[in-house]
Amino acid sequence: MINSQEIKEGIIGVYKPVGPSSFDMIRRLRILTGVKKIGHAGTLDPLARGILVVGIGRSACRSLEKEVKKEKEYLAVIKLGEESTTDDQEGKKTIKENINRPSKKEILEILPQFQGKIEQVPPFFSAIKIKGKRAYQLARQGQRPIIKSRLVEIKNIELLEYQWPYLEIKVLTGPGAYVRSLARDLGQKLNCGGYLFDLERTRVGEFNKDNSIYLE
Numbered sequence: 001m002i003n004s005q006e007i008k009e010g011i012i013g014v015y016k017p018v019g020p021s022s023f024d025m026i027r028r029l030r031i032l033t034g035v036k037k038i039g040h041a042g043t044l045d046p047l048a049r050g051i052l053v054v055g056i057g058r059s060a061c062r063s064l065e066k067e068v069k070k071e072k073e074y075l076a077v078i079k080l081g082e083e084s085t086t087d088d089q090e091g092k093k094t095i096k097e098n099i100n101r102p103s104k105k106e107i108l109e110i111l112p113q114f115q116g117k118i119e120q121v122p123p124f125f126s127a128i129k130i131k132g133k134r135a136y137q138l139a140r141q142g143q144r145p146i147i148k149s150r151l152v153e154i155k156n157i158e159l160l161e162y163q164w165p166y167l168e169i170k171v172l173t174g175p176g177a178y179v180r181s182l183a184r185d186l187g188q189k190l191n192c193g194g195y196l197f198d199l200e201r202t203r204v205g206e207f208n209k210d211n212s213i214y215l216e
Helices: 022-033 058-062 064-068 104-114 135-140 179-189
Strands: 010-016 038-041 049-056 072-080 082-084 093-095 116-120 150-163 166-173 194-204
Touching: 010 022, 022 038, 022 049, 038 064, 049 058, 049 064, 058 064, 072 179, 104 150, 104 179, 116 179, 166 179, 179 194
Parallel strands: 049 194, 082 194
Antiparallel strands: 010 049, 038 049, 072 166, 072 194, 082 093, 116 150, 150 166
């Protein structure tokens, strides 16, 4: 674990807790470092925690495009039996009635269908741009943005624990994949609904919990 006093210009990993947005973390870093030119590679939602890769200084920010393309590792808890308008805990929930509870065997049989290069539709509440506006901005205005599916890569999914209604998985992804979408799609495939209940990004490229900075 590295503390905030060791922050230097360059590309670093910062551990974001639950609550602040990714841009909130950038604002804190600007205050701590006195450097205005700071950016990040790959947003983490406020309800998620984990590794946020940050570029401090103009030169580092120019290199962030390479960091965005690196693989990411997540620990995710999916709540089955319900759906969410945001595909995570923040949205309005709908309980699915008269559903069958999938067995562990059924889940293990379905998980491989989500591995490899797959078509995935990002959540309505996401930073995807539609005609110059973010999808979440349109969704908050009561609109239902039309978001096209895109090809993403889910390199590996490992079932860690399952006790209805909670399903815990470890996911390794390429760039652009949404674990919220994975939770939603998995729930639909299991015919019981599902949304992302909890998420921790444990690694981005070479940055992990051991070599990242924890802001005080």
